[in-house]
Amino acid sequence: MSRPFLKMNGAGNDFVVVEARSQPFAPTVEEARAIAARDGGIGCDQLIAIEPSATADAFMRIWNADGGQVEACGNATRCVAWLTMQASGREAVTIETVAGTLSATRAGETLISVDMGEPRLRWDQIPLENEMDTRNIELQVGPIDDPHLHTPGAVNMGNPHVVFFVDDAETAPVREAGSLIEHHPLFPEGVNVGFAQIKSRDRIRLRVWERGAGLTRACGTGACAALVAAHRRGFVNRKATLEMDGGELVIEWRESDNHVIMTGPVEVEFAGRL
Numbered sequence: 657m658s659r660p661f662l663k664m665n666g667a668g669n670d671f672v673v674v675e676a677r678s679q680p681f682a683p684t685v686e687e688a689r690a691i692a693a694r695d696g697g698i699g700c701d702q703l704i705a706i707e708p709s710a711t712a713d714a715f716m717r718i719w720n721a722d723g724g725q726v727e728a729c730g731n732a733t734r735c736v737a738w739l740t741m742q743a744s745g746r747e748a749v750t751i752e753t754v755a756g757t758l759s760a761t762r763a764g765e766t767l768i769s770v771d772m773g774e775p776r777l778r779w780d781q782i783p784l785e786n787e788m789d790t791r792n793i794e795l796q797v798g799p800i801d802d803p804h805l806h807t808p809g810a811v812n813m814g815n816p817h818v819v820f821f822v823d824d825a826e827t828a829p830v831r832e833a834g835s836l837i838e839h840h841p842l843f844p845e846g847v848n849v850g851f852a853q854i855k856s857r858d859r860i861r862l863r864v865w866e867r868g869a870g871l872t873r874a875c876g877t878g879a880c881a882a883l884v885a886a887h888r889r890g891f892v893n894r895k896a897t898l899e900m901d902g903g904e905l906v907i908e909w910r911e912s913d914n915h916v917i918m919t920g921p922v923e924v925e926f927a928g929r930l
């Protein structure tokens with residue numbers, strides 16, 4: 657039976673959002689992949705279901721475009737939080753995910769802040785295949801030998817990220833290197849691959865090759881990971897604007913509680929039926 661959905665995006669990272677509180681939604685990997693397909697499907701980076709939660713305002717389930725379920729999606733969390741605020745009239749809501757429950761507050765008519773919690777920084781929390789310093793991980797593969805790509809940092813924001821520091825994000829080998837590293841044996845659960853150009857102590861230009869989705873126009877958890885990795889290397893302050901292909905996110909790694917706060921836009925593109 658067909659069912660309604662909303663096509664949304666957060667800074668250009670786009671989603672098909674399905675309401676699954678009244679009617680369960682359990683697509684197979686193939687069905688999720690078919691919905692996400694840009695050629696023949698609706699087309700999105702992630703497929704999102706809003707489900708009941710016993711402990712939060714809603715549970716958010718996330719499928720990547722390749723049909724696999726994942727733990728976290730920052731831009732989608734803002735979209736689901738915004739929908740929940742619009743429906744409830746409240747300015748603060750909680751969203752339960754596989755990676756934990758997140759608190760969101762309204763920062764504007766279509767601007768949402770999400771407390772993404774604490775970054776996980778130990779090698780076995782990323783996770784990595786073997787023990788190493790997650791500030792500077794040793795990774796040599798394909799175009800990554802490019803001397804312009806400095807030793808990356810690794811951060812888990814509920815999902816795994818590796819962040820390379822590059823001289824120019826526009827010319828960085830995002831597709832070639834991203835697709836190689838996504839499945840590199842150093843990352844037993846795969847990895848999202850960020851390419852960060854430090855423009856100043858409070859501005860980073862970031863492009864992300866996402867695990868299971870490829871090059872996206874923005875990545876919220878990727879923006880959080882890039883800020884944390886760059887601060888750990890002394891490149892930026894604790895708060896910065898992350899310039900992504902589809903828009904800007906403001907990320908702060910709060911000193912008081914070690915939480916990472918992500919603020920960014922939400923947009924409803926259209927409504928349809930699956």
Ligand SMILES: N[C@H](CCC[C@H](N)C(=O)O)C(=O)O
Nearest residue numbers: 729730731815867875876877
């Ligand atoms: N676009 C999402 C990240 C999706 C991460 C997913 N690609 C994974 O496999 O972890 C975001 O805004 O955080």
